[in-house]
Amino acid sequence: MSGKVSRSGGPSLTLALCGFVALGAALLTIGAWFFIGDRLAEYRREALAEAVNVRARGVLLDLARQLHQDWRNLKAVEDYVTSRGPEVVPTSLNLMVGDGERISWAGVASVDGTVMAASRNMLEGADVSERPWFRNGLRGDFAGDVHPAVLLADLLPPTSGEPRRFLDMATPITDESGTTQGVLGIHLNHDWVQRYLTESAHAVGLDVFVVDRAGNVVLRSDDSTDPLDRLQSYRAAMTGAAQTIVEHWPNGTRHFSTVVPSVGYRDLPSFGWSMIARIDNRAHLEQSVLGPFLSYVVAFGAALGLLTLLFIVIFVRPITRLADCAQATLQGETVYPNESRTTSEARVLNAAIARLQTELED
Numbered sequence: 001m002s003g004k005v006s007r008s009g010g011p012s013l014t015l016a017l018c019g020f021v022a023l024g025a026a027l028l029t030i031g032a033w034f035f036i037g038d039r040l041a042e043y044r045r046e047a048l049a050e051a052v053n054v055r056a057r058g059v060l061l062d063l064a065r066q067l068h069q070d071w072r073n074l075k076a077v078e079d080y081v082t083s084r085g086p087e088v089v090p091t092s093l094n095l096m097v098g099d100g101e102r103i104s105w106a107g108v109a110s111v112d113g114t115v116m117a118a119s120r121n122m123l124e125g126a127d128v129s130e131r132p133w134f135r136n137g138l139r140g141d142f143a144g145d146v147h148p149a150v151l152l153a154d155l156l157p158p159t160s161g162e163p164r165r166f167l168d169m170a171t172p173i174t175d176e177s178g179t180t181q182g183v184l185g186i187h188l189n190h191d192w193v194q195r196y197l198t199e200s201a202h203a204v205g206l207d208v209f210v211v212d213r214a215g216n217v218v219l220r221s222d223d224s225t226d227p228l229d230r231l232q233s234y235r236a237a238m239t240g241a242a243q244t245i246v247e248h249w250p251n252g253t254r255h256f257s258t259v260v261p262s263v264g265y266r267d268l269p270s271f272g273w274s275m276i277a278r279i280d281n282r283a284h285l286e287q288s289v290l291g292p293f294l295s296y297v298v299a300f301g302a303a304l305g306l307l308t309l310l311f312i313v314i315f316v317r318p319i320t321r322l323a324d325c326a327q328a329t330l331q332g333e334t335v336y337p338n339e340s341r342t343t344s345e346a347r348v349l350n351a352a353i354a355r356l357q358t359e360l361e362d
Contacts, residue, residue: 012320013316013319013320014312014316014320017308017311017312017316018308018312021304021308025300025301025304028300029297029300032296040292045246045256048256048279049244049256049258051256051279052206052244052256052257052258052277052278052279053244053258055204055205055206055277055279056206056208056258056260056275056277057260058204059197059200059201059204059206059208059275059277060208060260060263060275061265062200063193063196063197063200063263064263064264064265064268065265066193066196067143067167067188067193067263067265067268067271068265068266068267068268070102070103070169070186070188071143071169071267071268071269073096074096074169074171074184074186075171077092077093077096077106077184078171078173078184080092081108081173081184082173082174082175082176086108086116086117089108089116089117090117090121093106093107093108093117093118093119094119094120096119096186097119097120097186100156100189101189101192102188102189102192103186103187103188103189104152104156104164104166104187104188104189105118105119105122105123105152105156105166105186105187106118106119106184106185106186106187107119107122107123107124107128107184107185107186108173108182108183108184108185109128109129109134109182109183109185110181110182111138111180111181111182111183112129113127113128113129113130113131113134114126114127114128114129115127115128116182122152122155122156123151123152123155126151128151131150131151132144132147132168133168133169133170133183133185133187134170134183134185136170137170137171137172137183137184137185138172138180138183139172140171140172141170141171141172141267141269142168142169142170142171142269143167143168143169143268143269143270143271144167144168144169144170144271145167145168145212145216145218145271145272145273146165146166146167146190146216146218146219147165147166147168148163148164148165148166149163149164149165149166149187152164152166152187159189159191164189164190164191165190165191166187166188166189166190167187167188167190167193167271168185168186168187168188169185169186169188169269170183170184170185170186171183171184171185172184193219194219194220197210197219197221198221201221201277202221205279205280206221206277206278206279207220207221207222207277207278207279208220208221208275208276208277208278209221209222209228209237209275209276209277210263210273210274210275210276211228211234211237211238211273211274211275211276212271212272212273212274213238213240213272213274214238215229215234215238218273224250224251226249226250226251227250228250228276230250231247231249231257231276232245232247233245233247233257233258233259233276233278234276236259236274237259237261237274237275237276238274240261240262240274241259241261242258242259242260242261243257243258243259244256244257244258244259245257249278253280255278255279255280256278256279257276257277257278258276258277258278259274259275259276260274260275260277261274262274263275315343318343319343319345319349322349322350322353325353326349326353326356329353329356
Protein backbone atom coordinates (compact mmCIF):
# COMPACT_ATOMS: atom_id res chain seq x y z
CA MET A 1 0.00 0.00 0.00
CA SER A 2 1.65 3.18 -1.12
CA GLY A 3 0.68 6.58 -2.40
CA LYS A 4 1.93 10.08 -2.85
CA VAL A 5 0.35 13.19 -1.39
CA SER A 6 1.45 16.53 -2.80
CA ARG A 7 2.05 19.39 -0.36
CA SER A 8 1.93 22.07 -3.05
CA GLY A 9 -1.81 22.57 -2.94
CA GLY A 10 -1.68 25.25 -0.22
CA PRO A 11 0.65 27.27 1.90
CA SER A 12 2.73 25.64 4.58
CA LEU A 13 1.83 25.98 8.22
CA THR A 14 4.86 28.20 8.78
CA LEU A 15 3.87 30.52 5.93
CA ALA A 16 0.27 30.62 7.10
CA LEU A 17 1.34 31.48 10.63
CA CYS A 18 3.69 34.24 9.45
CA GLY A 19 0.96 35.68 7.26
CA PHE A 20 -1.53 35.63 10.12
CA VAL A 21 0.93 37.33 12.46
CA ALA A 22 1.82 39.98 9.86
CA LEU A 23 -1.85 40.70 9.17
CA GLY A 24 -2.59 40.95 12.89
CA ALA A 25 0.35 43.28 13.44
CA ALA A 26 -0.75 45.50 10.54
CA LEU A 27 -4.31 45.72 11.85
CA LEU A 28 -3.04 46.43 15.36
CA THR A 29 -0.75 49.20 14.10
CA ILE A 30 -3.50 50.81 12.04
CA GLY A 31 -5.87 50.59 14.98
CA ALA A 32 -3.29 52.09 17.30
CA TRP A 33 -2.69 54.97 14.91
CA PHE A 34 -6.38 55.84 14.63
CA PHE A 35 -7.47 55.16 18.20
CA ILE A 36 -4.33 56.31 20.03
CA GLY A 37 -3.52 59.09 17.55
CA ASP A 38 -6.17 61.37 19.03
CA ARG A 39 -4.78 60.88 22.51
CA LEU A 40 -1.24 61.54 21.31
CA ALA A 41 -2.39 64.67 19.51
CA GLU A 42 -4.14 65.85 22.66
CA TYR A 43 -1.01 65.14 24.67
CA ARG A 44 1.05 67.13 22.17
CA ARG A 45 -1.33 70.08 22.42
CA GLU A 46 -1.20 70.00 26.20
CA ALA A 47 2.59 69.69 26.21
CA LEU A 48 3.06 72.60 23.79
CA ALA A 49 0.57 74.77 25.64
CA GLU A 50 2.43 74.08 28.88
CA ALA A 51 5.80 74.67 27.20
CA VAL A 52 4.88 78.05 25.71
CA ASN A 53 3.27 79.14 28.98
CA VAL A 54 6.18 78.14 31.22
CA ARG A 55 8.84 79.48 28.87
CA ALA A 56 6.99 82.77 28.39
CA ARG A 57 6.78 83.29 32.14
CA GLY A 58 10.47 82.50 32.41
CA VAL A 59 11.39 85.07 29.76
CA LEU A 60 9.09 87.63 31.38
CA LEU A 61 10.55 87.01 34.83
CA ASP A 62 14.07 87.37 33.44
CA LEU A 63 13.20 90.70 31.81
CA ALA A 64 11.40 91.98 34.90
CA ARG A 65 14.36 91.08 37.12
CA GLN A 66 16.71 93.00 34.84
CA LEU A 67 14.45 96.06 35.00
CA HIS A 68 14.13 95.61 38.75
CA GLN A 69 17.91 95.71 39.05
CA ASP A 70 17.90 99.21 37.50
CA TRP A 71 15.05 100.16 39.82
CA ARG A 72 17.03 99.01 42.86
CA ASN A 73 20.01 101.08 41.70
CA LEU A 74 17.73 104.09 41.29
CA LYS A 75 16.34 103.68 44.81
CA ALA A 76 19.85 103.17 46.20
CA VAL A 77 20.99 106.48 44.67
CA GLU A 78 17.86 108.18 46.02
CA ASP A 79 18.64 106.94 49.54
CA TYR A 80 22.27 107.94 49.15
CA VAL A 81 21.39 111.44 48.04
CA THR A 82 18.89 111.83 50.89
CA SER A 83 21.39 110.75 53.53
CA ARG A 84 24.59 112.33 52.17
CA GLY A 85 23.37 115.52 50.55
CA PRO A 86 23.42 116.95 47.01
CA GLU A 87 27.21 117.04 46.74
CA VAL A 88 27.28 113.29 45.94
CA VAL A 89 24.73 113.59 43.12
CA PRO A 90 27.01 114.05 40.06
CA THR A 91 29.27 111.13 40.93
CA SER A 92 26.34 108.85 41.71
CA LEU A 93 24.58 109.72 38.46
CA ASN A 94 27.68 109.08 36.37
CA LEU A 95 28.26 105.75 38.07
CA MET A 96 24.66 104.74 37.42
CA VAL A 97 24.88 105.51 33.69
CA GLY A 98 28.31 103.95 33.18
CA ASP A 99 29.13 103.59 29.50
CA GLY A 100 25.60 104.58 28.49
CA GLU A 101 24.75 101.31 26.77
CA ARG A 102 22.04 100.32 29.25
CA ILE A 103 21.07 103.64 30.83
CA SER A 104 21.33 106.65 28.56
CA TRP A 105 20.71 109.41 31.08
CA ALA A 106 20.14 110.02 34.79
CA GLY A 107 19.29 113.28 36.44
CA VAL A 108 17.79 115.11 39.41
CA ALA A 109 15.25 117.87 38.96
CA SER A 110 13.98 120.27 41.58
CA VAL A 111 10.28 120.59 42.40
CA ASP A 112 9.90 123.33 39.79
CA GLY A 113 11.22 121.03 37.02
CA THR A 114 14.73 122.46 36.65
CA VAL A 115 17.47 119.86 36.18
CA MET A 116 19.93 120.47 39.02
CA ALA A 117 22.36 117.64 38.24
CA ALA A 118 22.67 115.09 35.43
CA SER A 119 25.03 112.45 34.10
CA ARG A 120 27.78 114.01 32.02
CA ASN A 121 26.11 117.39 32.76
CA MET A 122 23.57 116.78 29.99
CA LEU A 123 20.39 118.94 30.30
CA GLU A 124 21.59 120.69 33.48
CA GLY A 125 19.49 123.81 33.85
CA ALA A 126 16.87 122.55 31.40
CA ASP A 127 13.16 122.66 32.21
CA VAL A 128 11.62 119.15 32.40
CA SER A 129 8.42 120.16 34.19
CA GLU A 130 6.28 118.91 31.28
CA ARG A 131 7.98 115.58 30.91
CA PRO A 132 5.89 112.57 32.07
CA TRP A 133 8.69 111.10 34.16
CA PHE A 134 8.96 114.29 36.21
CA ARG A 135 5.24 114.90 36.68
CA ASN A 136 4.60 111.29 37.71
CA GLY A 137 7.78 111.14 39.78
CA LEU A 138 6.54 114.00 41.95
CA ARG A 139 3.55 111.87 42.93
CA GLY A 140 5.48 108.67 43.65
CA ASP A 141 7.41 105.78 42.16
CA PHE A 142 6.95 105.65 38.39
CA ALA A 143 7.84 103.42 35.43
CA GLY A 144 7.07 104.91 32.04
CA ASP A 145 6.39 103.36 28.66
CA VAL A 146 8.59 103.59 25.56
CA HIS A 147 8.86 107.06 24.02
CA PRO A 148 11.21 108.81 21.59
CA ALA A 149 13.95 111.09 22.87
CA VAL A 150 12.80 114.72 23.08
CA LEU A 151 15.24 116.95 24.96
CA LEU A 152 18.09 114.48 24.48
CA ALA A 153 17.51 113.97 20.76
CA ASP A 154 20.22 116.49 19.84
CA LEU A 155 22.64 115.42 22.57
CA LEU A 156 22.77 111.65 22.02
CA PRO A 157 23.62 110.07 18.66
CA PRO A 158 20.93 107.88 17.07
CA THR A 159 21.20 104.09 17.25
CA SER A 160 20.78 101.94 14.14
CA GLY A 161 20.12 105.09 12.13
CA GLU A 162 16.99 105.94 14.14
CA PRO A 163 16.38 108.40 16.98
CA ARG A 164 16.80 106.98 20.42
CA ARG A 165 13.86 105.71 22.43
CA PHE A 166 13.69 105.40 26.18
CA LEU A 167 11.91 103.72 29.06
CA ASP A 168 11.56 105.99 32.09
CA MET A 169 11.94 105.31 35.80
CA ALA A 170 11.53 108.00 38.43
CA THR A 171 11.16 108.37 42.19
CA PRO A 172 10.71 111.41 44.42
CA ILE A 173 13.59 112.65 46.56
CA THR A 174 12.43 113.59 50.07
CA ASP A 175 14.09 115.08 53.09
CA GLU A 176 14.07 113.64 56.61
CA SER A 177 10.59 115.03 57.25
CA GLY A 178 9.19 113.39 54.11
CA THR A 179 8.85 116.59 52.09
CA THR A 180 9.52 116.17 48.38
CA GLN A 181 12.66 118.04 47.34
CA GLY A 182 12.89 116.87 43.76
CA VAL A 183 12.69 113.91 41.39
CA LEU A 184 15.39 111.41 40.44
CA GLY A 185 14.86 109.91 36.99
CA ILE A 186 16.65 107.68 34.51
CA HIS A 187 16.19 106.88 30.81
CA LEU A 188 16.70 103.22 29.95
CA ASN A 189 17.92 102.56 26.42
CA HIS A 190 15.07 100.88 24.50
CA ASP A 191 17.52 99.19 22.11
CA TRP A 192 19.27 97.47 25.01
CA VAL A 193 15.99 96.17 26.45
CA GLN A 194 14.91 95.04 22.99
CA ARG A 195 18.17 93.19 22.40
CA TYR A 196 18.07 91.52 25.82
CA LEU A 197 14.49 90.36 25.36
CA THR A 198 15.25 88.97 21.88
CA GLU A 199 18.23 86.96 23.08
CA SER A 200 16.29 85.55 26.05
CA ALA A 201 13.30 84.58 23.90
CA HIS A 202 15.32 82.92 21.14
CA ALA A 203 17.32 80.95 23.72
CA VAL A 204 14.12 79.06 24.66
CA GLY A 205 12.63 78.87 21.14
CA LEU A 206 9.98 81.59 21.49
CA ASP A 207 8.91 84.75 19.74
CA VAL A 208 7.61 87.32 22.22
CA PHE A 209 5.73 90.59 21.85
CA VAL A 210 5.26 93.14 24.64
CA VAL A 211 2.06 95.16 24.26
CA ASP A 212 0.86 98.15 26.28
CA ARG A 213 -2.76 98.87 27.19
CA ALA A 214 -3.13 101.15 24.16
CA GLY A 215 -2.23 98.27 21.84
CA ASN A 216 1.25 99.47 20.93
CA VAL A 217 3.86 96.75 20.45
CA VAL A 218 6.67 98.25 22.51
CA LEU A 219 9.05 95.26 22.28
CA ARG A 220 9.22 92.29 19.92
CA SER A 221 11.77 89.55 19.32
CA ASP A 222 11.12 88.92 15.61
CA ASP A 223 12.36 91.03 12.70
CA SER A 224 9.01 91.42 10.96
CA THR A 225 6.60 94.33 11.11
CA ASP A 226 3.44 92.24 10.70
CA PRO A 227 0.45 93.79 12.48
CA LEU A 228 -1.04 91.84 15.36
CA ASP A 229 -4.40 93.58 15.66
CA ARG A 230 -6.40 90.64 14.22
CA LEU A 231 -5.09 88.15 16.75
CA GLN A 232 -7.25 87.07 19.66
CA SER A 233 -4.17 86.98 21.87
CA TYR A 234 -3.46 90.62 20.97
CA ARG A 235 -6.92 91.69 22.15
CA ALA A 236 -6.46 89.67 25.33
CA ALA A 237 -3.09 91.35 25.96
CA MET A 238 -4.66 94.80 25.64
CA THR A 239 -7.17 93.95 28.35
CA GLY A 240 -4.62 92.15 30.53
CA ALA A 241 -6.34 88.75 30.32
CA ALA A 242 -4.34 85.52 30.56
CA GLN A 243 -4.93 83.12 27.67
CA THR A 244 -3.33 80.17 25.85
CA ILE A 245 -4.72 79.26 22.42
CA VAL A 246 -3.81 78.03 18.93
CA GLU A 247 -4.24 80.69 16.26
CA HIS A 248 -3.21 81.69 12.74
CA TRP A 249 -0.55 84.39 12.68
CA PRO A 250 0.05 86.93 9.90
CA ASN A 251 3.02 84.88 8.64
CA GLY A 252 0.55 82.17 7.54
CA THR A 253 1.39 79.53 10.17
CA ARG A 254 -0.40 78.23 13.24
CA HIS A 255 1.24 78.82 16.58
CA PHE A 256 0.51 78.08 20.19
CA SER A 257 0.14 81.52 21.75
CA THR A 258 -0.02 82.53 25.39
CA VAL A 259 -0.67 85.86 27.07
CA VAL A 260 1.01 86.80 30.33
CA PRO A 261 -1.09 89.70 31.60
CA SER A 262 1.49 91.76 33.50
CA VAL A 263 5.21 92.47 33.66
CA GLY A 264 6.34 92.95 37.23
CA TYR A 265 8.78 91.86 39.92
CA ARG A 266 8.72 92.72 43.61
CA ASP A 267 8.47 96.52 44.07
CA LEU A 268 9.09 97.37 40.40
CA PRO A 269 6.43 99.91 39.33
CA SER A 270 4.10 98.67 36.62
CA PHE A 271 4.81 99.62 33.02
CA GLY A 272 1.27 98.60 32.04
CA TRP A 273 2.56 95.84 29.77
CA SER A 274 1.36 92.40 28.78
CA MET A 275 3.40 89.79 26.92
CA ILE A 276 2.35 87.57 24.02
CA ALA A 277 4.54 84.55 23.35
CA ARG A 278 4.25 82.03 20.52
CA ILE A 279 5.92 78.72 19.74
CA ASP A 280 6.18 76.99 16.37
CA ASN A 281 4.66 73.53 16.72
CA ARG A 282 5.77 71.97 13.43
CA ALA A 283 9.05 70.54 14.69
CA HIS A 284 7.45 69.35 17.90
CA LEU A 285 4.85 67.31 16.01
CA GLU A 286 7.49 64.98 14.64
CA GLN A 287 9.32 64.71 17.93
CA SER A 288 6.40 64.35 20.33
CA VAL A 289 4.01 62.17 18.31
CA LEU A 290 5.40 60.61 15.17
CA GLY A 291 8.84 59.80 16.57
CA PRO A 292 7.70 57.84 19.65
CA PHE A 293 4.98 56.10 17.65
CA LEU A 294 7.45 54.91 15.00
CA SER A 295 9.80 53.75 17.75
CA TYR A 296 6.93 51.82 19.30
CA VAL A 297 6.06 50.19 15.95
CA VAL A 298 9.67 49.16 15.31
CA ALA A 299 10.11 47.78 18.83
CA PHE A 300 6.76 45.97 18.69
CA GLY A 301 7.58 44.50 15.25
CA ALA A 302 10.98 43.24 16.41
CA ALA A 303 9.53 41.66 19.56
CA LEU A 304 6.67 40.08 17.61
CA GLY A 305 9.10 38.69 15.01
CA LEU A 306 11.28 37.10 17.68
CA LEU A 307 8.28 35.58 19.44
CA THR A 308 6.91 34.26 16.14
CA LEU A 309 10.27 32.66 15.29
CA LEU A 310 10.40 31.06 18.73
CA PHE A 311 6.84 29.75 18.29
CA ILE A 312 7.71 28.24 14.91
CA VAL A 313 10.80 26.47 16.29
CA ILE A 314 9.00 25.08 19.35
CA PHE A 315 5.53 24.25 18.01
CA VAL A 316 5.41 24.40 14.19
CA ARG A 317 8.64 22.63 13.28
CA PRO A 318 7.62 19.35 15.06
CA ILE A 319 4.30 19.33 13.15
CA THR A 320 6.20 19.92 9.90
CA ARG A 321 8.55 17.02 10.61
CA LEU A 322 5.58 14.76 11.39
CA ALA A 323 3.99 15.78 8.09
CA ASP A 324 7.20 14.85 6.25
CA CYS A 325 7.27 11.50 8.08
CA ALA A 326 3.65 10.80 7.17
CA GLN A 327 4.28 11.55 3.52
CA ALA A 328 7.30 9.24 3.48
CA THR A 329 5.21 6.48 5.09
CA LEU A 330 2.52 6.83 2.44
CA GLN A 331 5.20 6.42 -0.22
CA GLY A 332 6.23 3.09 1.31
CA GLU A 333 9.36 4.24 3.06
CA THR A 334 10.23 2.89 6.45
CA VAL A 335 10.75 5.86 8.69
CA TYR A 336 10.15 6.41 12.32
CA PRO A 337 8.63 9.67 13.49
CA ASN A 338 10.53 11.86 15.87
CA GLU A 339 8.72 11.89 19.13
CA SER A 340 7.25 15.29 19.84
CA ARG A 341 5.41 16.17 23.01
CA THR A 342 5.25 19.93 22.56
CA THR A 343 1.47 19.80 22.04
CA SER A 344 -1.26 17.20 22.48
CA GLU A 345 -1.90 17.28 18.70
CA ALA A 346 1.74 16.44 18.03
CA ARG A 347 1.57 13.48 20.40
CA VAL A 348 -1.60 12.17 18.68
CA LEU A 349 -0.05 12.51 15.22
CA ASN A 350 3.12 10.82 16.37
CA ALA A 351 1.17 7.84 17.74
CA ALA A 352 -1.01 7.62 14.60
CA ILE A 353 1.97 7.52 12.27
CA ALA A 354 3.71 4.88 14.41
CA ARG A 355 0.58 2.69 14.33
CA LEU A 356 0.20 3.19 10.57
CA GLN A 357 3.78 2.08 9.99
CA THR A 358 3.20 -1.03 12.15
CA GLU A 359 0.09 -1.96 10.18
CA LEU A 360 1.90 -1.46 6.84
CA GLU A 361 4.76 -3.66 7.99
CA ASP A 362 2.34 -6.38 9.09
